[in-house]
Amino acid sequence: NIKAFIFDLDGVIVDTAKYHYLAWKKIANSLDIDFTHEHNELLKGVSRVRSLDIILDLGKVDASQEQKDQWLFQKNEDYLSYLVDMDSSEILPGVVPVLEFLKEKGQKIALGSASKNARPILEKTGIASFFDAIVDGNDVSNAKPDPEVFLTAARLVNATPENAIVFEDSVAGIQAANIANMTSVGIGDAATLHEAKYIFTDFTAMDENFLAQLIQ
Numbered sequence: 001n002i003k004a005f006i007f008d009l010d011g012v013i014v015d016t017a018k019y020h021y022l023a024w025k026k027i028a029n030s031l032d033i034d035f036t037h038e039h040n041e042l043l044k045g046v047s048r049v050r051s052l053d054i055i056l057d058l059g060k061v062d063a064s065q066e067q068k069d070q071w072l073f074q075k076n077e078d079y080l081s082y083l084v085d086m087d088s089s090e091i092l093p094g095v096v097p098v099l100e101f102l103k104e105k106g107q108k109i110a111l112g113s114a115s116k117n118a119r120p121i122l123e124k125t126g127i128a129s130f131f132d133a134i135v136d137g138n139d140v141s142n143a144k145p146d147p148e149v150f151l152t153a154a155r156l157v158n159a160t161p162e163n164a165i166v167f168e169d170s171v172a173g174i175q176a177a178n179i180a181n182m183t184s185v186g187i188g189d190a191a192t193l194h195e196a197k198y199i200f201t202d203f204t205a206m207d208e209n210f211l212a213q214l215i216q
């Protein structure tokens with residue numbers, strides 16, 4: 001059987017969440033908003049524009065669109081500065097063996113990310129060629145938990161939602177996969193991701209039998 005395996009990017013393939021956190025923290029602190037790691041959980045899988053709104057809500061800050069645009073620009077410039085030296089060493093443990101196993105089995109591999117920086121990250125880490133389709137924040141208009149990003153990815157590799165498996169680290173992303181009727185696999189904390197059909201702390205905890213069983 002040929003299935004579509006759809007990977008989220010940030011927090012699943014690379015640990016860019018830490019860079020998003022640092023970049024948002026700078027903006028938040030400049031506004032005297034306390035921004036913790038717990039707050040950062042709320043931003044996982046969420047678009048850049050929506051993330052800023054969540055932070056401004058935390059601090060009850062009102063701002064003009066012009067001011068917001070400036071913060072969005074600053075945040076992304078700062079975030080990009082952390083990516084300059086990015087290479088394959090930043091790929092999370094167990095990811096490449098899973099990609100290799102799926103390729104070897106002739107499965108379809110797609111990316112479904114909210115990030116507008118997804119393509120350069122896949123290029124820099126040297127894994128872009130594994131992907132049969134890449135759908136990112138530039139390609140969709142509805143953010144997770146809307147299933148648009150995953151439905152588009154499945155369509156591009158000619159898979160029905162029932163034949164698609166989504167690997168996600170965010171609550172919004174798991175919900176998007178479930179709404180799309182796809183098989184949701186949470187990567188991360190079991191309590192946070194309890195809505196996922198299957199949960200693994202990371203890809204090293206996932207054995208080939210699990211993947212083989214999904215392909216059957």
Ligand code: B16
Nearest residue numbers: 009010044045048113114115116117
């Ligand atoms: P950018 P994912 C998401 O990527 C991140 O989880 C989220 O924290 C970020 O705000 C969003 O991408 C937008 O990223 O600012 O690079 O466009 O997890 O869906 O791969």
Ligand code: MG
Nearest residue numbers: 008010011169
């Ligand atoms: Mg993510």
